[in-house]
Amino acid sequence: MLKVEGLTKKYRNIVAVDNISFTLNRGDIAGLLGPNGAGKSTTIKTIVGLLRKNSGSITVGDHPHTSRDAKKKFTYVPEAPELYDMLTVWEHLQFIAYAYDVAGFEDKAERLLERFDLWDKKDKLAKELSKGMKQKVSICCGLLPEPLLYLFDEPMIGLDPKSIRETKLIFKELSAQQKTILVSTHLLDSIENLCGRVLVLKQGKIIVDMAMEEMKRKLGNSESVSLEELFLEVTRDE
């Protein structure tokens, strides 16, 4: 579904992402982990096409990632939700539905808003919403087109416990529908039981790319070891 090969992204002379490669297949939920400044957001923004790659290739369902065919296949939920101040919650979903040509979006939008407790806020302008609510709207916008690939950059930040639980449930449902998810997060416990696969970035390089179970096995730890402990183990400075 998503194929990244030899991706390098530099900001002037600073290498933010250094020759990384990975492939995500249908139904994969992969966690993109790493310390601050490791290059997680840059990787996702480059896949989305917001940033230009310096070298390498990115394809989404065999289409170059910036092509319209590729963009029809994925959605993106950014780290800091920036909405149109003067559009209401409902109009945001309407706009996304038109942009992605979502047929009969009203029912889907209503269900999403209800799941995230936003139905009573549907006529509120974005500028009147709190940061957490904006994040929920942003997630709903990302979920509405029901694409094959979902790119989430720190989706849980600012969410209330119920919305975190809802998001996790949705991840599971999407995975069951053979949808692919790449999620970058620091809240390791929130994705611990969701991700089948973990990509750990450090200083722009992928230092771990393996199934969660395999990672636990290789590090010689038992089932009770948490993702947090594994993460700290692999990112520990030598």
Next chain:
Amino acid sequence: MNEFRLLARRDGWIMANYFLEIKHNPKRLGVYFLYLLWIGALVFNMVARYRNPTEIQAQLGSQIIGAGFTGLAAAFFLYSLYHSTLESSTFFTMGDLHLLFPTPVSPKKVLLYSMVKQSLSHIFLYSFFILALMPLILNITKVNLQHFPFLYLGFISLLLVVAPLNFLVFAIGSKYGLHRRLQQAVLALIAVFTLYLAWSIIASGDLWQGLLQGLNAPWLCYLPVIGWGKVVFMTAVTGYSAWSTIGLVLQFLFLAGCIILSYRTADDYYEDTLKATAQRALRRKQRAGIGKKRGFSPTFSRKNLSIPKMGSGPWAFLWRSKVEYSRSDFHPYLGFWALIFLLAGIAVGIFAAKGAGGLTAVYTTNGIIAYIIFFFSASNATQHELAKPYIFLIPASNLLKIVGSNLADILRMSANILALNIPLGILLKVPLPTIIIMIVFGVSFYILNLGANFLTRIIFRNTLDQKALYPLFLMLQVLLLLLPGAVVGGVLAFLFQNPALVFAGIAVVNIIIIGILLLLSNKLFARLEWT
């Protein structure tokens, strides 16, 4: 859905929501009414001050307007062009970045739509500038109001071209890796233009005459954008000719060319616009009083600093200011602006020394500085600190916190005003007491404005109200804080027939008001909230 229709629909919703917001919150209409009053005042001023200059006055005035237009247009155009080699212009919002850019909508169509939309909105918005400029133009020369549309279009065409041209230059630079070469080319253009002006001045043997001749040279009219714009602009002053229409058509062809070329070149421009869009969003927040704002300083950014502790509690604010200014300027208190004020003082001093009105120049210059402070200090140190929680959290008396957080800015402004007045005093042989009055006037005016910002924050707690009711702020500031000083100063000057006493009166009243504000600081501070 058709992509242009999608974008138009989104803007339709936004527009409708603005009207709905006014319906739900009719006090916003009051703001628009104030703007209308302001426009009305401009038009009234234009009509009331219209006088028929003599032929000689009109001819000289026409030369001044022509040279002024060319000079300002060239400076603006070349600066924008240089800036475009460093950073792209933007037509987008943060919402576009996060919601629109990742969608399957064609980036080219997004760009074309946004460029045309911005151009159309600017045609309307910039009309206020022209209205504001008209009284000045009418005072200098004769204007044929029948050809007023040319004057407007000449001005607007210049402004409209800049953003698409900047975008195009940056896009070409990014696409073909030519940023450095383009930068060198623009610098060469700037050097050629500067040398040309220098040559004109030397050839004529007189600064003003040289500038007037150089900037009114007929060949300049053939230059794209600057020259063509001037031909169109000057139609209302010098009369209509076939060139007026040709210039107008050429300007709009150039604009269309820029937009079409941008459309064809830019297929992967999203990254280029990220920084400019984020900065635009930040400026909007700053205007609403919720973002960090620091004075413009085109200097450097030093990383390794070692600023010693300046005391505890509220003096941490002073230390922080010192670190920030040391990082971004020549010196924490003597910055880039002190240099500009010094140069302005020397320049005004030299020119005024040639004429007769030495003291008038001192009064006018200080009056202009006060006017600028009044309009541009609306969000500064106080807003900057109030936008963060620390001023509410650090344990110290409110009075000291206010002093600590504003002291660096006050010292910097004092240095600027000293730098302006010392050369004025020396070159124009102004009596020392007058110069001292001017310095106290400027500094007290600045401090009073800091206090005024503080008060507006208390009166209008909602940042949206602060933004929307900005004209009302200014009026309140004038009524509550500036008018008493002006009245006292005016009465003193009338009684003793000494214009310097206007400034002395204002300074004394300012100091009294500042004292009262500081005395009441505990009560005022208690009404503040961190938003």
